[in-house]
Amino acid sequence: MSGAAPVTIEDVRTAQARIEGKIRRTPVLRSSTVDELFGARFFFKCENFQRAGVFKSRGAFNSVYSLSDAEARYGVVTSSSGNHAAAISLAARTRGVRAYIAMPKIALKSKIAAVQRYGGEIAWVDAVGEVPTTEEYDATVARVQAEKRASLVHPYNDRRTIAGQGTCALEFLEECSDLHFILAPVGGGGLLSGTAVAANASPRGIRVIGCEPLMADDAQRSLRAGHIVPQLAPRTIADGLRTSLGDLTFAIISKGVEDIVTVTEESIVEAMRLAWSVLKIVIEPSSAVPLAALLERRIPIEGKNVGVIVSGGNVDLDRLPWSQAAT
């Protein structure tokens, strides 16, 4: 990789113009209960209200609409067990092109249904074990690329994806210009990278903090080691955060993020429940991770203005973590 910044604020601004009117400008919610609980002023940017229920629509629309007409006619392909799959399917349908999604057979029923609702065509990943390996995913994607001539859109390690995800923080800062912190979850690092690019372009010195499950703490370990330490067999409830950083996201996060904090599984469930009961929003476990970091008092935010990116709201209402014991 070259020494130049892989994604710039101009890329994010271009993405914002490209996807305007196609994605949703999401609201920022407040809660005096949360403010009192943690002794700071909180602003929740609610990407659970984004199209397809997740911030990933930003990167997906930017990527799909970045293709030339010649490229677009063959469609797009990606591998994802979750939200990126649905977002790419929706973006492709909106542009009127095909989307091929390499999915594992163990993907959540609700996420398979979302892909199908948006017209995505599923290519099941052949896997020896229950969970496909990266190589098995890649083989399926390569097969679809060869057969269909479709363009690959990586879920996070892709400049177009990262620039698209950065539009969330750009919008956030347009509405809330005096944030001291922005907290975002980190899995593959697309959202956190885009957030860092947008926040670092502000002259105000906004501190960007990545939040991840202790059970999938590859970002924290990678930053400390100074090179990518891939995650082995993550078992966190935060299913959107099981992936490891890529070379692009590692480079951006290394430079632009102040810290990565980790949280326990118990805190994630407690935080998710707090969001549902106090903020009155349906959020998925991955989205609760920054709030979990607050519950664990991992970040010195007292008295500050704290922006929290609530990444998505796609959950199975029949399998809520706090009712597992009862069922």
Place this chain on the structure above:
Amino acid sequence: MSGAAPVTIEDVRTAQARIEGKIRRTPVLRSSTVDELFGARFFFKCENFQRAGVFKSRGAFNSVYSLSDAEARYGVVTSSSGNHAAAISLAARTRGVRAYIAMPKIALKSKIAAVQRYGGEIAWVDAVGEVPTTEEYDATVARVQAEKRASLVHPYNDRRTIAGQGTCALEFLEECSDLHFILAPVGGGGLLSGTAVAANASPRGIRVIGCEPLMADDAQRSLRAGHIVPQLAPRTIADGLRTSLGDLTFAIISKGVEDIVTVTEESIVEAMRLAWSVLKIVIEPSSAVPLAALLERRIPIEGKNVGVIVSGGNVDLDRLPWSQAAT
């Protein structure tokens, strides 16, 4: 009651100015999934994000801040088993006065906790049966009024309350000026009355529809009979809509509401689940009643712009209606 309009648009505008900055300007959410499902354009005014999680904070703040300083020093009293109690407690705490709440011992734990969190002082209603009668509630309120010289704020049959609730539709129409319909739930009728006053003041001929459970259909029966037909032993899951119209709300609704439609309990649960899964918002059963009317195709909204007031989001996360069978 005199023939003059009991509440005017001027009262609503005065209320709006009085409570501005004390209550929250709630966001309006969209959903292409819901639009496609019902073949119209929907706008959801999310009062579940209102302070205390419910639209009732509007009426409560207007009522509490309408008191003179001389009145306010003795505090306020009301009877409520639910959201009005929490809203009055919060408004009183904000003004720095006392709130006395006559509550039944069978009130939901979560609603008792909300009153206590906001500093309301509970006066338990002595009841012979499990559910107190209106007379038993009134006796408790009268005792507190006599002992404490507190001012009574009725949960719905009160001009200040109705004017406050009307600020929701006023705000809604400021943001969405081209609505053809506004749908709101109806219990005691405070929200629906305020909505009618605000919507009827628009020159655009907005059609206001009240939605209520078939198991608590006193508003529909009252409007058809031309006089108040009180509800006897309502057993609906929509616990906020078990009350009957009062003389003020009956008079306003009779003139200003086009129709009252009723829905089944099954539709309410289905609609509540739809809101959670598609809109990603936590709403209580009462708030799902307008969406239930859409599921039952009770209102001819095809191709129109439809405003839906989502009244509140206070639920017990351990007792969700779709998981009752499993526990």
